[in-house]
Amino acid sequence: MPRFAANLSLLFTECAPLDRFKAARAAGFQGCELLFPYDHAAADLAQAAEAAALPVVLINTPGGNWAGGERGVAAIPGCEARFRDEFDQALAMAGALGAGLLHVLAGLAEGAAARATYVDNLRWAAARAAASNPALRLTIEPINGHDMPGYFLQDFAEAQASLAEIAAPNLGLQFDAYHAQRITGDARAAWDNLDKMPLHVQVAGVPGRHEPQSGDIDFPAFFTQLDTGGYAGWVSGEYHPKRSTTEGLGWLREASRS
Numbered sequence: 001m002p003r004f005a006a007n008l009s010l011l012f013t014e015c016a017p018l019d020r021f022k023a024a025r026a027a028g029f030q031g032c033e034l035l036f037p038y039d040h041a042a043a044d045l046a047q048a049a050e051a052a053a054l055p056v057v058l059i060n061t062p063g064g065n066w067a068g069g070e071r072g073v074a075a076i077p078g079c080e081a082r083f084r085d086e087f088d089q090a091l092a093m094a095g096a097l098g099a100g101l102l103h104v105l106a107g108l109a110e111g112a113a114a115r116a117t118y119v120d121n122l123r124w125a126a127a128r129a130a131a132s133n134p135a136l137r138l139t140i141e142p143i144n145g146h147d148m149p150g151y152f153l154q155d156f157a158e159a160q161a162s163l164a165e166i167a168a169p170n171l172g173l174q175f176d177a178y179h180a181q182r183i184t185g186d187a188r189a190a191w192d193n194l195d196k197m198p199l200h201v202q203v204a205g206v207p208g209r210h211e212p213q214s215g216d217i218d219f220p221a222f223f224t225q226l227d228t229g230g231y232a233g234w235v236s237g238e239y240h241p242k243r244s245t246t247e248g249l250g251w252l253r254e255a256s257r258s
C-alpha cells in the first residue's frame with residue numbers, strides 16, 4: 001500500500017493553515033505537501049508539521065502572480081535571473097521544512113526557445129540543488145491544458161525527453177494521475193508507458209478533480225499497480241473535496257485497508 005500525503009493547499013481548508021497539519025494526521029495521512037508555502041514563516045510551518053508528526057514531503061517553486069496568470073517561469077525566455085532568485089528561495093524553504101521534493105513550475109510558454117530555456121534552467125537548478133541539499137530531489141509535472149491553458153509542460157513524452165537530455169540524478173517526474181487522465185485519456189496506461197519510475201504521485205478523480213474514488217480512473221487498481229510496479233514514494237491527495245475534507249476520506253480508509 002502506498003504512503004499517503006495530503007495536499008494542505010487544497011485539503012483541510014476548513015482549518016486555518018497551521019491547524020491543517022494536525023487535522024490531516026488525525027485523519028490518517030502520513031505526510032503532506034504545500035503548493036506555495038511562501039506566505040508563511042518557514043519556522044511556523046516547520047513547527048506545525050513537527051508538532052503534528054506530519055512531514056512536509058513536497059513544495060513547489062514560487063508560482064509568481066498566480067491571480068494575474070503566472071505559473072512559474074522555468075520555461076520563459078528572458079526570466080532566467082528571476083528563475084534563479086526564486087529557485088534559491090525555494091531551496092531555502094525546502095531546507096527549512098525538511099521537504100525531500102521540490103516541484104519546479106515551468107510557466108506559460110511554448111516553442112523552441114521556451115524548451116531550450118526550460119532545459120537550461122532545469123540543468124542549472126539540478127546542479128544548484130545537488131550542491132546545497134544533496135537529499136533534495138526536483139520534479140517536473142505534466143499539467144493538462146484544460147485546467148492550465150498555455151502551460152509549457154503538457155505532455156509525458158516531452159517531460160521524459162527533457163529528463164533524458166538533462167540526465168541529472170536528482171531530477172525526475174511528478175505523475176499526477178488526474179492530469180495524466182486528462183492528457184492521455186488513460187492514466188493507468190500512461191503509468192505503464194513511463195520509461196522511469198516517477199519521484200512523486202498525486203491523485204484526484206476525473207471529471208471534477210474531486211476525491212480519488214469514482215469516475216474515469218480505477219483507483220484501487222491504480223494503487224495496486226503502483227505497489228506491484230515497485231513505486232515506493234508518496235501518493236498525495238491533490239483534489240477539491242466535494243463536501244468537507246473528512247467526509248470525503250472513504251478512499252483513504254479503503255486504500256489503507258488493502
Ligand SMILES: O=C(O)[C@@H](O)C(=O)CO
Nearest residue numbers: 035060103141143176238
Ligand atoms: O496539479 C497541480 O496543479 C499541481 O500539482 C501544481 O503543482 C500546480 O498547481
Ligand SMILES: [Mg+2]
Nearest residue numbers: 141176202238
Ligand atoms: Mg498535481
